[in-house]
Amino acid sequence: MTESKEKFPEVQGGGSLILAWQIKNKPVLVVGGGEVAAGRILNLLNADAIVTVICPAEGLNPEVRHRIAHNQVTHIDRKFEPSDLERLPSPSTPDSPLGPPAMVLTAVDDPAASTQIWKLCQAARIPANIADVPPECDFYFGSVHRDGPLQIMVSTNGKGPRLAASIRKFIGQTLPVGVGDAIERIGLLRAKLRELSPEIEEGPKRMRWMIRVSDRYSWDEMCDLSDEDMDNLLRYYKPNKVPDIDVLKAMRGGTMSPEDIDVFDGSFGFSLGI
Structure with missing residues (x-):
């Protein structure tokens, strides 16, 4: 077969498919209520998701407590149960559950429990992100610069989150004002x-x-x-x-x-x- 003389981009393996995931008005489950969970929750609320947080009350940090107190999220005061992947409560009509979550995010200090949730999500075909465990993530969170409708995400594919934040800050500072x-x-x-x-x-x-x-x-x-x-x-x-x-x-x-x-x-x- 004759090789084409045209030049095409070289394939660079090892990357992620970076997408803008439209999660507006879709139910999302967050397991955990600490600092990492708080950041995940804010990202979801910025995308207009319907967020349910499952975590014992004593494990909630001040920011997550604020979201709950202002009815920005629905809180379930207990540990995760497998049935949570089947239905989530509706914030407005508790007697009419929302159905299964569109995605699951875990941020708990229990590797064994996180892995079990990951396996359950895989079986249920629900995309999941297990904080600080890249092999158990269907997607990653990058460092995001936000200016109104403009969103720029920097991802290191889970290799260097702190470096991603520095690169994002540099990009944000070089953009035109307004x-x-x-x-x-x-x-x-x-x-x-x-x-x-x-x-x-x-x-x-x-x-x-x-x-x-x-x-x-x-x-x-x-x-x-x-x-x-x-x-x-x-x-x-x-x-x-x-x-x-x-x-x-x-x-x-x-x-x-x-x-x-x-x-x-x-x-x-x-x-x-x-």
């Missing part, structure tokens, strides 16, 4: 665009136009886009143009329209007047 706000504005613009042109066949054009918009404006310019600016910008979608930011500013107050301005959006190179 990047989260810029993403919020772009997200709102995308939502407005889908309302303006919801047809399925418009999908590729919407994507290409949004790429041009994202490439055209700086972070600061994106943050400063008002609702009026976005509405004016959307007027350029049908003719498939992206105006300069100064054009949008000139249109504020309704004093000018796209027809009044000869827009050059950089799509076809440039010309020099001599």
Whole structure:
């Protein structure tokens, strides 16, 4: 067979498949109530999961007690039982259980008990993470930088959590100020665009136009886009143009329209007047 002359990326084994797991409104079981469990619980609540914590009351740390006191999680005051993998209580309707957990996280100082929970999860086909035991984890928690909708995770595949935290901090410090706000504005613009042109066949054009918009404006310019600016910008979608930011500013107050301005959006190179 003739070997292709094309160059393709080399396979780098030993990594993890890093995904954004949509756990919103899904039941999750946390076994344990110490410092590690508190961090796991916060990650889950940030992702809008429905969290149940199983731990004797004397094993709860102050942060977990706070979550329980403010009804952010459901607490079961006892040790784990195998039947917990079959159903979890509903926070709003205790008589109507939620069903089996979508994932299980353990953070207890009992290796034998943790391994037993791991084996039960494997048998029930429930993804599990056993704290500080990488071989008994279907997934890892990385070190996450968060700025509004922006999430950047650094993972060392369980080899160096402390180093991952240092790398995450370095990345966060190098990002532009206001990047989260810029993403919020772009997200709102995308939502407005889908309302303006919801047809399925418009999908590729919407994507290409949004790429041009994202490439055209700086972070600061994106943050400063008002609702009026976005509405004016959307007027350029049908003719498939992206105006300069100064054009949008000139249109504020309704004093000018796209027809009044000869827009050059950089799509076809440039010309020099001599």
